[in-house]
Amino acid sequence: MCGIIGYVGGRKAAPILLNGLKRLEYRGYDSAGLVTVNKTGARRYRVVGRVQNLDKLVKGLDLSMPCGIAHTRWATHGKPTEANAHPHTDDTQQFYVAHNGIIENHEKLRTQLEAEGVHFRTETDTEVIVQLIAKFFETNLETAVEDALKHLEGTFGIAAVSSADPMKIVAARRGSPVIIGVGKDEMFVASDVSALVQYTDQVIYMEDNELAVLTPGEYQMLSFDHKPIQRETLQIDWKVEDEGLKGFPHFMLKEIYDQPETVRNACRGRMIVSEGVSVLGGLQSKMEEIKNLRKLIIVSCGTSYHAGLIGRYIFENLTDLNIEVELASEFRYRRLRLDETTAVLAISQSGETIDTLAAIREARRKGALTIGLVNVVGSTIARETDCGVYCHAGPEIGVASTKIFVSQLVILNLMALLIGRYQSVSLNEGVAVIKALQNLPDQISDILAQASQLEELAKTYQKYPNCLFIGRQMHTAVALEGALKLKEISYIHAEGYAAGEMKHGPISLIDENFPTIALLSNDASYDKMINNIQEIRARSGPVFAITYTGDAQAEKVADDIFRVPETHELLQPILSVIPLQLFAYYCARFRGTEIDKPRNLAKSVTVE
Structure with a gap:
């Protein structure tokens, strides 16, 4: 979950490192640090808190060294203090490491090293890595890193530099993402492509148990047993301007307003209206297997899990498959009987979510077909699944996911329609879904045009310390997502519930100081939702x-209402969630919280 950036080349490293950290800060912001090195020594700077604090610390200093690494931290072992901030060094202060992941045997290694006279200065698990590198160093950094890695248990993405072997970065990966950026006479390393797009569009995604040696003019890829690896570069399609605020005060609000285009990108080139079918090239190589599936298990975490819960209804309506939805973090602990008639669909924005990655690896071991639905091209889940579909939504910087959720729901409809047209979905049904998808961008724009109404409502509701969200059928998951958004960024305690469960406990909480957000849809559950209200x-x-345009009863029973356009029943959750995203945003803004970087959270969960 931490962010790593490294540079070696002909330019000053420090400005590049700081810029990269700013782009990676959504991965963690408990502390930040950088180190630059050359043959005369090293200069390291670390701070508690945001990257801007580090920027202020080094402003005006002469940082001309052309090699260095930097890190923004999401704390796991050890409190957010300057001493625990990365990069970490050894007793000689010649070796430096930035690390993302968890070293599970760090206590054992620390005890062994202390018995050998090593003095530890931090509470982190990372320090054992750099102390081992220093212990094993003889003539070159990569050999010392290789020897150190042999003793590590757990997950890591690391970047190491040394004044004893300058103008070189050694990177390694096991379980945590590491990406190499290839420039002209310069090399980069990062934990996310967002840190690299300003400098290069040529990248290499490292695989588990691989090591990379970077020098200004070249790179070398090795396995952990020192065997050479040949890997071609990939071209990334993100542009620097994709990540700008474009006049918005926060990335979250910008990304909410991106959603009409997000839907267009998710659909572009993937629908044939006259035939009522979807075309998903990423699934074509496995279509014969997909046609013969009997069961689909959706695995995901967080917001992507809520997308999966809605996906269950979508697939049940459009296909003959038996559908299960599992939290990826729990999937491995079940005794599931999987075979070639079962597929496991992994949903992840980053494509690096460690629990979801572990779930698909377990599924493959048990013989299931694995399918990925991710946003990041070349990510680990994209590479390790048998087939899959990209969101093509562009970078999402706000920690609280918005546009990726909507993109995922659109693509789940396309995936289900692709399978359903081979089964029992008629031409007319298929055409109806596709036409409704075509209308979605304009309908989302209509909702966004009414944002001021939600802003006014948020002024009132942000004063309450608690909030309940209720819905039925697909809107149960929308309620879960609405509650998650509100508590993520405003710190208001919010719970999402199936409305039918109200009398089984939650109703005891209700009084004049406990508001409810009720999600109404034009389906068989409408009358029951009115009764709940x-x-x-x-x-x-x-x-x-939150109700639909043609609803005549809601205003009679609710204190406040917001209307969204009507659409195909399977797409209604997409329109219902937009006002909840805006509502959460405005509540957070009135409460003065950090909207894009809420406390204790990071964008991509790459540690268990």
């Missing part, structure tokens, strides 16, 4: 209803 009102609970 009346039960809440009978107990003096304030109610804010």
Whole structure:
């Protein structure tokens, strides 16, 4: 979850490192640090808190060294202090390491090294790595890193530099993402492509148990047993301008407003209206197997899990498959019987979510077909699944996911329609779904045009310390997602519930100080949702209803309402979630919280 950036070449490293950290800060912002090295020594600077604090610390200093590494931290072992901030060094202060991951045997290694006279200065698991490198160093850095890695258990993405072997970065990966950027007479390393797009569009995604040696003019890839690896570069399609705020005060708000285009990108070139079919090139190589599937298990975490819960209804409506949805973090602990008639669909924005990655590896071991739905081209899940589909939504910087969720729902409809047209979905049904998808961007724009209404409502509701979100069927998952958004960025305690469960406990919480956000849709559950709202009102609970344009009853039973356009039943959650995203954003803004970088969170969860 931490962010790593490294540079070696002909330019000053420090400005590049700082710029990279700013682009990686969504991966962690408990502390930040950088080190630059040459043959005369090293200069290291570390701070608690945001990258801007590091920027202020080094401003005006002469940092001309052309090689260095930097790190922004999401704390696992050890509190966020300057001493625990990366990069870490050894007793001689010749070796430096930035690390993302968890070294599971660090306590054992620390004890052994201390018995040999090594003095530890931090509480982190990372320090054992650099102390081992220093111990094994003889003539070159890569051999020392190789020897150190043999003793490590757990996950890591690391970048190491040394004044004893300058103008060189050694990177290694096991379980945590590491990406090499190839420039002209300069090389980069990072934990995310967002840190590299300003400098190069040529990258190499490292695989597990690989090591890279970077010098200004070249790179060398090796296995952990020192065997050469040949790997071609890939071209990334993100542009620097994709990551700008474009006049918005926060990335989250920008990304909410990106969503009409996000939907267009998810659909572009993937639909044939006249035939009522979708075309997903990433699945074509496995279509014969997909046609013969009997069961689909969706695995994901967080917001992607909520997309999976909605996906269950989508696939059940459009296909004959048996559908299960599992939290990826729990998938490995079940005794699942998988075979060639089962597919496991992994949903992950980053394509690096460690629990989701572990789930697909378990699925492959048990003989299931694995399918990926990710946003980042070349990510680990994209590479390790048998087939898959990209969101093509561009970078999402705000920690609280918005546009990727909507993109995922669009693509889940396309995937289900692709399979369903081979099964029982008629031409007319297929055409209806595709036409509804075509209308979505304009409908989302209509909702965004009413954002001021949600801003006014947020002024009132942000004062409450608690909030309940309820829905039925697909909108149960929308309620979960709405609650997650609100608590992620505003720190208001919020819970999402299936409305049918109200009388099984949650209704005891309701009083005049406990509001409910109720999600109404034009389906078989509508009357029951109205009954739920009346039960809440009978107990003096304030109610804010998200409903559809043609609803005539909601305003009679709810204190406040917001209307979204009507669409195909399977797409209604996409329109219902947009006002919840805006509502959460405005609540957070009125409360003065850090919207793009909420406390204790990071964008990509790459440690267990």
